Amino acid sequence: MFCNQCEQTMNGTGCTFGGICGKTEAVAHMQDVLVAAVRKLAAAIVAADAKGVSDEAADDLVWSALFSTLTNVDFDSERLKEMIVRVFEKAEDLNTRAGLPASGRTAASLANETLLTAPSPDKFAENEDVRSALQIILFGLKGVAAYAYHAAELGCRDHSIAVRASKLLCASETDGVTRSLEDWLALALECGNINVRAMQLLDEGNTKTYGDPVPTQVSLGHRKGHAILVSGHDLKDLYEILEAVEGTDIFVYTHGEMIPTHAYPKLKAFRNFAGHFGTAWQNQIMELPAFPGPVVFTTNCIQNPMMYQDKVFTSGVVQWPGCVHISNGDWSPVVKKALEMPGYAEDSEGRTVTVGFGRKTLLDAVPAILDAVKSGAVKHVFLVGGCDGIKEERRYYTEIVEKIPQDCLILTLGCGKYKFFDKDLGNIGPFPRLLDVGQCNDAYAAVVLALKLAETLGCTVNDLPLSLVLSWYEQKAAAILLSLLALGVKNVRLGPSLPAFISPTILSVLVEKFGIKKVTTPDEDLKAILG
Numbered sequence: 001m002f003c004n005q006c007e008q009t010m011n012g013t014g015c016t017f018g019g020i021c022g023k024t025e026a027v028a029h030m031q032d033v034l035v036a037a038v039r040k041l042a043a044a045i046v047a048a049d050a051k052g053v054s055d056e057a058a059d060d061l062v063w064s065a066l067f068s069t070l071t072n073v074d075f076d077s078e079r080l081k082e083m084i085v086r087v088f089e090k091a092e093d094l095n096t097r098a099g100l101p102a103s104g105r106t107a108a109s110l111a112n113e114t115l116l117t118a119p120s121p122d123k124f125a126e127n128e129d130v131r132s133a134l135q136i137i138l139f140g141l142k143g144v145a146a147y148a149y150h151a152a153e154l155g156c157r158d159h160s161i162a163v164r165a166s167k168l169l170c171a172s173e174t175d176g177v178t179r180s181l182e183d184w185l186a187l188a189l190e191c192g193n194i195n196v197r198a199m200q201l202l203d204e205g206n207t208k209t210y211g212d213p214v215p216t217q218v219s220l221g222h223r224k225g226h227a228i229l230v231s232g233h234d235l236k237d238l239y240e241i242l243e244a245v246e247g248t249d250i251f252v253y254t255h256g257e258m259i260p261t262h263a264y265p266k267l268k269a270f271r272n273f274a275g276h277f278g279t280a281w282q283n284q285i286m287e288l289p290a291f292p293g294p295v296v297f298t299t300n301c302i303q304n305p306m307m308y309q310d311k312v313f314t315s316g317v318v319q320w321p322g323c324v325h326i327s328n329g330d331w332s333p334v335v336k337k338a339l340e341m342p343g344y345a346e347d348s349e350g351r352t353v354t355v356g357f358g359r360k361t362l363l364d365a366v367p368a369i370l371d372a373v374k375s376g377a378v379k380h381v382f383l384v385g386g387c388d389g390i391k392e393e394r395r396y397y398t399e400i401v402e403k404i405p406q407d408c409l410i411l412t413l414g415c416g417k418y419k420f421f422d423k424d425l426g427n428i429g430p431f432p433r434l435l436d437v438g439q440c441n442d443a444y445a446a447v448v449l450a451l452k453l454a455e456t457l458g459c460t461v462n463d464l465p466l467s468l469v470l471s472w473y474e475q476k477a478a479a480i481l482l483s484l485l486a487l488g489v490k491n492v493r494l495g496p497s498l499p500a501f502i503s504p505t506i507l508s509v510l511v512e513k514f515g516i517k518k519v520t521t522p523d524e525d526l527k528a529i530l531g
């Protein structure tokens with residue numbers, strides 16, 4: 001196997017004997033085969049679209065299949081194999097319906113053939129830079145797929161981005177087109193543009209369905225009664241679980257990237273939505289055994305739940321062999337498990353943290369932010385966010401937040417916030433200094449805010465007193481970084497290390513064109529930013 005798609009890849013180069021994430025060689029191979037199958041479906045989507053034929057189920061399958069190959073999502077090789085067959089079936093079906101040549105073979109035989117021929121990412125191309133470009137595009141599209149999948153779950157779809165993503169998936173070293181490095185970079189930036197639209201669709205889905213987030217205090221304590229913990233990013237699953245426990249003494253807690261959901265009016269209205277438990281994904285093995293109820297993983301990041309597997313449930317694209325998978329919205333096995341487990345014997349007030357500085361709240365605050373900047377009350381705005389992870393170097397993000405001067409605002413999003421989410425950083429006028437924008441996909445809200453501030457001031461985003469200090473771990477962060485570059489955002493600081501899949505030549509182009517930088521030390525970076 002070879003996999004280099006995430007930040008914790010072995011020795012900073014690639015996992016070759018099983019993944020650091022727990023992915024086996026068999027699972028890695030099935031994911032490579034699934035990607036190869038999706039490229040066939042993508043070709044069918046592009047060709048069918050040219051003939052005026054589209055298929056919502058085909059678009060959805062591209063997203064769910066790619067999402068299944070994202071880090072810490074699907075560890076079940078049998079389920080992946082079933083999905084490979086479904087992808088080939090859909091490609092054949094779409095070709096036939098569009099009057100295009102179909103292979104005439106069964107999906108099972110196409111899948112078996114691809115089992116022998118699918119390349120791992122180190123075999124995408126001979127040329128190092130082309131290989132790197134193909135990896136950047138594929139990994140970025142995996143991030144896009146996660147957001148498009150969630151948006152589609154809420155009824156927000158855009159066939160045009162499925163076609164554009166499919167065109168990117170069809171780009172290869174041998175597709176008959178000779179591309180310069182500039183051309184490959186243009187394709188990578190197109191991936192970033194597609195991701196902006198995917199994040200916009202998800203923002204629309206989340207806010208139209210559950211209301212615009214409002215600043216909300218979230219308890220880190222607990223309530224007396226049975227308990228369910230919901231992890232991941234899927235608001236629809238959370239809503240359904242809250243509905244399923246209405247009128248019972250089962251309380252629902254968020255974990256990881258679910259914490260911003262407390263700010264959505266239609267979710268926070270549930271009496272049984274009690275609070276938040278634990279910190280970022282990489283601590284689940286230490287923290288989850290102590291939770292006195294079942295745990296539901298609705299998306300990444302799941303780790304090997306060996307020590308507490310009997311209380312772990314999965315949904316959507318997440319799978320772990322041996323864990324009960326919930327489908328068709330039937331949450332009764334989770335409710336039953338919650339009633340069997342002890343729950344909490346007493347109330348515990350606990351501390352609180354504030355979430356809910358989403359797109360609308362931020363846009364409403366633009367006049368006040370501009371006044372604060374003009375009066376000198378706010379000197380600079382930092383966005384410190386992204387993914388959390390295991391490496392000790394990630395302490396950088398705690399330290400930089402602690403050292404950012406008192407006259408600066410700090411926006412945060414993603415699970416990178418867990419490096420500092422419970423710190424009391426004080427206020428500047430009406431604003432808490434630490435503003436939680438939401439999940440990683442809510443980078444869209446931060447982008448909208450930056451564009452609005454720039455438009456109001458008649459300058460570019462790069463002229464604003466705004467600096468982005470990002471942490472990355474998996475492919476959604478790669479997609480967001482491509483979105484920022486596609487929007488022309490410069491001088492992004494990225495850490496704790498740079499992606500292994502960016503070749504030295506491509507990195508030098510990114511440095512030259514976009515001023516992208518690896519984080520150094522908090523002191524050095526703050527000096528460089530603030531002078």
Ligand code: SF4
Nearest residue numbers: 003006009015019021
């Ligand atoms: S997802 Fe990350 S840790 Fe897992 S195999 Fe790939 S590079 Fe290694």
